[in-house]
Amino acid sequence: xxxxxxxxxxxxxxxxxxxxxxxxxxxxxxxxxxxxxxxxxxxxxxxxxxxxxxxxxxxxxxxxxxxxxxxxxxxxxxxxxxxxxxxxxxxxxxxxxxxxxxxxxxxxxxxxxxxxxxxxxxxxxxxxxxxxxxxxxxxxxxxxxxxxxxxxxxxxxxxxxxxxxxxxxxxxxxxxxxxxxxxxxxxxxxxxxxxxxxxxxxxxxxxxxxxxxxxxxxxxxxxxxxxxxxxxxxxxxxxxxxxxxxxxxxxxxxxxxxxxxxxxxxxxxxxxxxxxxxxxxxxxxxxxxxxxxxxxxxxxxxxxxxxxxxxxxxxxxxxx
Amino acid sequence: xxxxxxxxxxxxxxxxxxxxxxxxxxxxxxxxxxxxxxxxxxxxxxxxxxxxxxxxxxxxxxxxxxxxxxxxxxxxxxxxxxxxxxxxxxxxxxxxxxxxxxxxxxxxxxxxxxxxxxxxxxxxxxxxxxxxxxxxxxxxxxxxxxxxxxxxxxxxxxxxxxxxxxxxxxxxxxxxxxxxxxxxxxxxxxxxxxxxxxxxxxxxxxxxxxxxxxxxxxxxxxxxxxxxxxxxxxxxxxxxxxxxxxxxxxxxxxxxxxxxxxxxxxxxxxxxxxxxxxxxxxxxxxxxxxxxxxxxxxxxxxxxxxxxxxxxxxxxxxxxxxxxxxxxx
Numbered sequence: 001x002x003x004x005x006x007x008x009x010x011x012x013x014x015x016x017x018x019x020x021x022x023x024x025x026x027x028x029x030x031x032x033x034x035x036x037x038x039x040x041x042x043x044x045x046x047x048x049x050x051x052x053x054x055x056x057x058x059x060x061x062x063x064x065x066x067x068x069x070x071x072x073x074x075x076x077x078x079x080x081x082x083x084x085x086x087x088x089x090x091x092x093x094x095x096x097x098x099x100x101x102x103x104x105x106x107x108x109x110x111x112x113x114x115x116x117x118x119x120x121x122x123x124x125x126x127x128x129x130x131x132x133x134x135x136x137x138x139x140x141x142x143x144x145x146x147x148x149x150x151x152x153x154x155x156x157x158x159x160x161x162x163x164x165x166x167x168x169x170x171x172x173x174x175x176x177x178x179x180x181x182x183x184x185x186x187x188x189x190x191x192x193x194x195x196x197x198x199x200x201x202x203x204x205x206x207x208x209x210x211x212x213x214x215x216x217x218x219x220x221x222x223x224x225x226x227x228x229x230x231x232x233x234x235x236x237x238x239x240x241x242x243x244x245x246x247x248x249x250x251x252x253x254x255x256x257x258x259x260x261x262x263x264x265x266x267x268x269x270x271x272x273x274x275x276x277x278x279x280x281x282x283x284x285x286x287x288x289x290x291x292x293x294x295x296x297x298x299x300x301x302x303x304x305x306x307x308x309x310x311x312x313x314x315x316x317x318x319x320x
Numbered sequence: 321x322x323x324x325x326x327x328x329x330x331x332x333x334x335x336x337x338x339x340x341x342x343x344x345x346x347x348x349x350x351x352x353x354x355x356x357x358x359x360x361x362x363x364x365x366x367x368x369x370x371x372x373x374x375x376x377x378x379x380x381x382x383x384x385x386x387x388x389x390x391x392x393x394x395x396x397x398x399x400x401x402x403x404x405x406x407x408x409x410x411x412x413x414x415x416x417x418x419x420x421x422x423x424x425x426x427x428x429x430x431x432x433x434x435x436x437x438x439x440x441x442x443x444x445x446x447x448x449x450x451x452x453x454x455x456x457x458x459x460x461x462x463x464x465x466x467x468x469x470x471x472x473x474x475x476x477x478x479x480x481x482x483x484x485x486x487x488x489x490x491x492x493x494x495x496x497x498x499x500x501x502x503x504x505x506x507x508x509x510x511x512x513x514x515x516x517x518x519x520x521x522x523x524x525x526x527x528x529x530x531x532x533x534x535x536x537x538x539x540x541x542x543x544x545x546x547x548x549x550x551x552x553x554x555x556x557x558x559x560x561x562x563x564x565x566x567x568x569x570x571x572x573x574x575x576x577x578x579x580x581x582x583x584x585x586x587x588x589x590x591x592x593x594x595x596x597x598x599x600x601x602x603x604x605x606x607x608x609x610x611x612x613x614x615x616x617x618x619x620x621x622x623x624x625x626x627x628x629x630x631x632x633x634x635x636x637x638x639x640x641x642x643x644x645x646x647x648x649x
Binding site for chain 2: 058060087089090091092093094095099101102103108109110111113116118119120121122123124125126127128130131149150153154156157160161313314315316317318
């Protein structure tokens with residue numbers, strides 16, 4: 001893997017990190033409202049998995065999806081404008097933080113019912129399989145969704161029909177405020193997924209290189225007609241579940257322990273050791289990201305509001 | 321016009337077969353639609369004719385296969401998803417209400433969901449409290465989906481075509497009691513309008529508004545009342561969402577009396593909605609309060625005499641019309 005590629009991974013993770021940190025500030029400033037779920041700490045997962053996909057391959061995501069949208073290439077200004085609820089947002093302002101969509105970029109949201117997006121990914125895979133397409137549909141969901149019937153029904157269906165679906169389970173160890181061990185009899189999720197008859201293995205979700213490597217292997221299997229694959233990406237969110245969450249259920253020491261494994265710090269350290277990070281490289285990326293973020297914020301601020309007269313548009317299709 | 325003798329079941333099957341021939345994006349999936357031939361034999365023979373790629377037996381997982389239908393629709397296909405009964409569709413409610421109905425709006429107009437979901441509804445076959453309910457009115461509460469109920473052979477043959485051409489999700493509720501219904505059908509029927517209610521029997525003295533399995537009950541009641549010199553108009557709603565207010569109000573404005581007949585429960589129902597719309601928009605044209613004939617507020621019991629007692633019967637409709645016109649009731 002080239003130094004240039006690692007620099008790209010670093011840039012992507014930093015884009016997500018800085019975007020999320022700024023969103024937290026903008027939430028406090030009441031520019032963003034509703035629920036806001038931040039991806040800080042989990043950046044390696046979106047970056048590594050989506051890096052292994054082609055741009056035309058569908059992605060179905062969750063309500064903690066800003067990172068997935070950015071990694072897929074949904075422009076930062078469209079994502080930020082969506083947070084602001086403006087019509088230049090990627091969902092025209094109708095969705096907000098939890099419902100980012102971009103049909104042109106094959107980004108299918110933005111599903112805020114835990115587990116609810118998983119059957120959609122199976123259906124997108126089914127459509128491709130029926131047409132003989134070799135695209136891989138990736139579905140992100142969390143350890144919480146693993147407890148939902150929709151996950152188990154979906155993984156069975158995808159395996160039965162050998163559909164081209166990558167099940168990317170972001171195991172951040174908490175379903176909102178409830179720890180994995182308090183909700184699952186068996187906490188080895190990859191082991192349980194494997195019982196459905198598809199390849200499944202755990203991955204260090206704090207190591208972007210490990211994630212990317214696993215995603216490449218998974219995608220290769222799927223593209224070769226090997227049916228669906230399940231990856232359990234073990235990760236951790238450094239911030240609370242949402243801006244409403246006082247985070248009373250996690251031990252501070254545990255959070256600090258995971259922060260020692262910060263995926264951005266880890267990649268920076270590795271690149272420095274390997275002599276791949278030149279003087280000023282990191283600062284240059286930070287400057288570019290800060291500029292992009294400032295422009296996104298400006299675009300969001302300047303974005304028009306949907307006129308109230310258009311309230312009931314898009315409930316049904318507009319017929320010509 | 322040449323007609324053929326057929327049944328409601330055969331008309332539905334002909335409609336599905338037609339869709340599979342006409343459009344290679346169409347496929348049928350659901351529990352026992354293939355090898356078994358359909359729980360109610362609607363899809364009998366289709367697996368043999370079209371193969372297992374386009375007639376897909378699914379595991380018993382309503383949420384996954386309805387959701388997969390929505391995903392396939394997003395991916396450019398035109399899925400027909402069959403759920404055995406409306407009671408089982410409760411297991412897929414998340415996908416219908418939170419995804420099919422919301423994706424277009426939530427995405428700011430980017431994502432259409434051209435899916436058709438078919439299921440049986442209604443009672444009359446002694447199937448008790450988990451296979452007999454009429455929850456279509458409940459679905460009609462949800463913006464973003466379209467609800468249709470074919471009550472005639474023509475609609476059984478034609479509504480699917482129109483539904484498949486719709487860019488938005490359409491739910492077709494097939495009253496199970498109607499599958500064996502036999503009659504003459506115009507051979508040329510392909511697609512039918514699903515925007516308007518239909519006047520199935522014109523009349524001057526009162527308007528009976530109904531849909532689905534109680535259309536037959538209402539028409540029989542109208543015939544009985546005709547013998548007494550009472551001329552009843554019977555309207556078949558056909559589509560529960562969006563409701564065709566114009567046809568209803570036009571009729572009520574002429575007859576000045578309205579009786580709503582609905583196999584659903586009375587409380588919080590489509591019959592309540594229709595009654596409200598009439599009183600909101602035609603109050604001063606009414607000569608009597610709106611009457612309603614609904615199912616008793618009880619989970620459907622198994623024994624025939626109790627099931628009959630729970631369901632709207634011809635005598636109930638006759639009595640309601642009589643009350644409406646002030647004739648002794």
